[in-house]
Amino acid sequence: MTTRMRPLATLVGAAALALVAGCGTQGASSTGTAAQGGGSAFTPPDIPMQQSMGKTEGSVNILAWPGYAEDGSNDPKVDWVTPFEQQTGCKANVKYFGTSDEAVNLMKTGGYDVVSASGDASLRLVASGDVAPVNTALIKDYDQIEPFLKDRPWNSVNGQMYGVPHGWGANLLMYRTDQVKPAPTSWGAVFSDASKYKGKVTAYDSPIYIADAALYLMKTQPDLGITDPYALDQKQLDAAVSLLKDQRQNISEYWSDYLKEVQAFQTGNSVIGTTWKVIEQVAAGEKVPVKAILPSEGATGWSDTWMISSKAKHPNCAYAWMSYITQPKPQSEVAQYFGEAPANGQACALTGEAFCKAYHVTDKAFADKIWYWTTPISQCLDGRTDTQCTDYGQWAQAWTEIKG
Amino acid sequence: MAFSVRRSPGLRTGLLLLPPMLWLGVAYLLALGALFVTSLWSQNDFTGAIERIWTLDNYRQIWEIPVYRTIAVRTIALAALVTVVDALVAFPIALYMAKFASPRGRRLLVIAVLMPLWASYLVKAYAWRGIFADGGLIDWLGKPFGIHSPGYGLLATGVTLAYLWLPYMVLPVFAGLERVPDSLVEASGDLGAGALTTLRRVVLPMAFPALVAGSIFTFSLSLGDYIAVTIVGGPTQLLGNVIYENVGAANNLPFAAALSTIPVVVMFLYLAAARRTGALDNL
Numbered sequence: 196m197t198t199r200m201r202p203l204a205t206l207v208g209a210a211a212l213a214l215v216a217g218c219g220t221q222g223a224s225s226t227g228t229a230a231q232g233g234g235s236a237f238t239p240p241d242i243p244m245q246q247s248m249g250k251t252e253g254s255v256n257i258l259a260w261p262g263y264a265e266d267g268s269n270d271p272k273v274d275w276v277t278p279f280e281q282q283t284g285c286k287a288n289v290k291y292f293g294t295s296d297e298a299v300n301l302m303k304t305g306g307y308d309v310v311s312a313s314g315d316a317s318l319r320l321v322a323s324g325d326v327a328p329v330n331t332a333l334i335k336d337y338d339q340i341e342p343f344l345k346d347r348p349w350n351s352v353n354g355q356m357y358g359v360p361h362g363w364g365a366n367l368l369m370y371r372t373d374q375v376k377p378a379p380t381s382w383g384a385v386f387s388d389a390s391k392y393k394g395k396v397t398a399y400d401s402p403i404y405i406a407d408a409a410l411y412l413m414k415t416q417p418d419l420g421i422t423d424p425y426a427l428d429q430k431q432l433d434a435a436v437s438l439l440k441d442q443r444q445n446i447s448e449y450w451s452d453y454l455k456e457v458q459a460f461q462t463g464n465s466v467i468g469t470t471w472k473v474i475e476q477v478a479a480g481e482k483v484p485v486k487a488i489l490p491s492e493g494a495t496g497w498s499d500t501w502m503i504s505s506k507a508k509h510p511n512c513a514y515a516w517m518s519y520i521t522q523p524k525p526q527s528e529v530a531q532y533f534g535e536a537p538a539n540g541q542a543c544a545l546t547g548e549a550f551c552k553a554y555h556v557t558d559k560a561f562a563d564k565i566w567y568w569t570t571p572i573s574q575c576l577d578g579r580t581d582t583q584c585t586d587y588g589q590w591a592q593a594w595t596e597i598k599g
Numbered sequence: 600m601a602f603s604v605r606r607s608p609g610l611r612t613g614l615l616l617l618p619p620m621l622w623l624g625v626a627y628l629l630a631l632g633a634l635f636v637t638s639l640w641s642q643n644d645f646t647g648a649i650e651r652i653w654t655l656d657n658y659r660q661i662w663e664i665p666v667y668r669t670i671a672v673r674t675i676a677l678a679a680l681v682t683v684v685d686a687l688v689a690f691p692i693a694l695y696m697a698k699f700a701s702p703r704g705r706r707l708l709v710i711a712v713l714m715p716l717w718a719s720y721l722v723k724a725y726a727w728r729g730i731f732a733d734g735g736l737i738d739w740l741g742k743p744f745g746i747h748s749p750g751y752g753l754l755a756t757g758v759t760l761a762y763l764w765l766p767y768m769v770l771p772v773f774a775g776l777e778r779v780p781d782s783l784v785e786a787s788g789d790l791g792a793g794a795l796t797t798l799r800r801v802v803l804p805m806a807f808p809a810l811v812a813g814s815i816f817t818f819s820l821s822l823g824d825y826i827a828v829t830i831v832g833g834p835t836q837l838l839g840n841v842i843y844e845n846v847g848a849a850n851n852l853p854f855a856a857a858l859s860t861i862p863v864v865v866m867f868l869y870l871a872a873a874r875r876t877g878a879l880d881n882l
């Protein structure tokens with residue numbers, strides 16, 4: 196399976212995103228801080244931190260979200276891995292993964308040196324001792340990273356950073372412009388109105404997608420009392436599950452392989468569903484008439500962190516990669532290709548101000564209003580102490596039941 | 600040493616059999632044993648670490664949570680259906696190959712039946728993905744008659760599996776039919792039986808063990824398949840991909856191990872039943 200990727204018309208898409216993004220910021224109160232909790236729920240195993248840079252090992256094994264480590268094989272113009280190899284002498288072996296669960300699982304094998312972990316993977320990796328604390332003094336441009344991304348509950352424990360912030364963004368709603376009319380503005384298009392596109396709806400194949408349903412319920416059914424889509428008690432989880440079971444009747448297929456989603460939209464087997472900006476980019480490159488929007492309810496999203504394996508066989512090359520990928524130039528390239536806000540604000544000088552404005556790169560208030568993927572645990576992340584919340588194991592169980 | 604080996608036929612046979620026996624004993628039975636042991640452990644939901652405390656929780660969950668029963672029944676029913684479809688399609692082909700085709704035609708037919716095995720499984724599964732796609736082959740052919748592709752789902756999975764495993768049914772049935780002596784067929788005709796009666800009363804009973812032998816392949820392969828369903832199955836869940844997701848995505852090895860005992864038990868019962876028909880002597 197090969198895909199050709201075109202130079203990406205990011206700015207156009209970004210401008211469109213900015214337009215709808217404005218509507219998505221209302222009502223999502225005090226979120227960023229609400230989604231903490233997890234940090235204090237456990238004590239990470241004692242793993243030594245690297246103190247100084249040694250000689251590079253000649254290669255590095257990188258585990259990344261699709262589009263985070265492009266070497267020009269998808270598009271000759273999209274390549275920031277080759278300059279890294281030339282600068283450091285570390286040959287990069289890249290493996291892409293489709294879900295956070297897959298990333299956690301692959302990191303346990305010990306075959307990878309660095310991983311781009313989202314918030315629903317990072318703490319699990321810290322707790323299981325699969326990643327080591329990161330010595331930020333060894334990261335060249337660490338002081339340029341936006342301060343509101345540092346020392347957050349999903350990338351640090353007890354004030355110790357376990358990674359370097361990479362970038363953040365929102366999960367979007369994509370639809371075929373020629374088949375979905377009128378253009379949707381709400382997640383309701385894939386929940387309450389999903390039967391309009393019976394057998395043509397797609398959704399992300401991971402238990403974490405339950406949070407998307409919870410977010411929708413949070414806005415549409417206030418009496419359920421959901422204040423954080425990752426802190427659901429049993430009753431709230433049941434409501435989200437029942438919503439997703441209704442959606443299941445209209446699903447064409449669930450996706451976790453991003454190329455499979457592109458193909459499903461291309462053939463028209465899927466016409467509406469959740470997506471990432473990069474998928475819209477690839478689909479648009481294949482001349483598929485699609486558009487991705489940020490619906491009025493806001494969205495779940497990700498804030499990714501480069502973490503180093505506690506069993507890294509190439510620790511120096513791993514640090515070299517983390518140091519490289521957070522510099523302004525590669526940051527601007529990844530951000531524009533993947534369609535997300537770079538963690539390093541200096542990248543704006545290279546992407547152009549319009550891009551950074553569209554993605555709210557230095558806008559802490561906006562960043563706080565995306566519900567970042569976080570691992571649900573039994574201690575409620577929204578601060579409730581009078582009830583027990585459902586943990587990720589229960590979500591995984593529920594996800595199997597939803598698919599039936 | 601070499602001398603004594605040559606002298607003792609028992610030892611020689613033993614040494615010859617040692618590698619395959621090791622393969623069966625260590626690699627296969629031990630792996631099955633390890634699987635069973637793992638299924639009695641549990642997993643920490645947060646860190647994903649395996650906790651080595653004996654528990655029957657995994658089996659209790661499979662028994663008590665209805666979705667797993669639904670998935671198991673769906674998988675077994677699909678495997679049975681694929682087997683029946685393959686038997687119905689394979690029997691006429693095998694009969695023609697064994698009894699009617701010229702030697703040259705027979706060779707060509709054997710090649711034709713085996714030909715799909717030359718292509719990769721994945722290529723064939725993705726080919727069916729294209730056939731069932733919107734605007735794919737089915738849509739295109741059915742357009743004049745108002746027929747629309749059923750899309751990805753259980754039906755597409757069934758068709759794909761039936762296609763994939765057909766050679767495994769044709770070959771044993773062909774071998775079985777070849778062993779039915781022509782004289783018996785002629786005798787049946789001489790005694791006044793029509794073609795259909797001969798087929799039903801003479802050929803079919805003699806070919807039945809061969810059909811069962813073929814069904815062991817199609818049934819077990821369908822029962823364990825997890826790739827075709829992820830390609831053409833849409834949101835359908837079968838035992839294979841639920842096990843795969845528990846290993847590959849959720850990293851819950853103990854639960855996956857507990858789930859995999861379902862196909863093991865089903866196959867065990869199936870083989871026990873097949874043995875009674877004498878099909879195992881036919882492989």
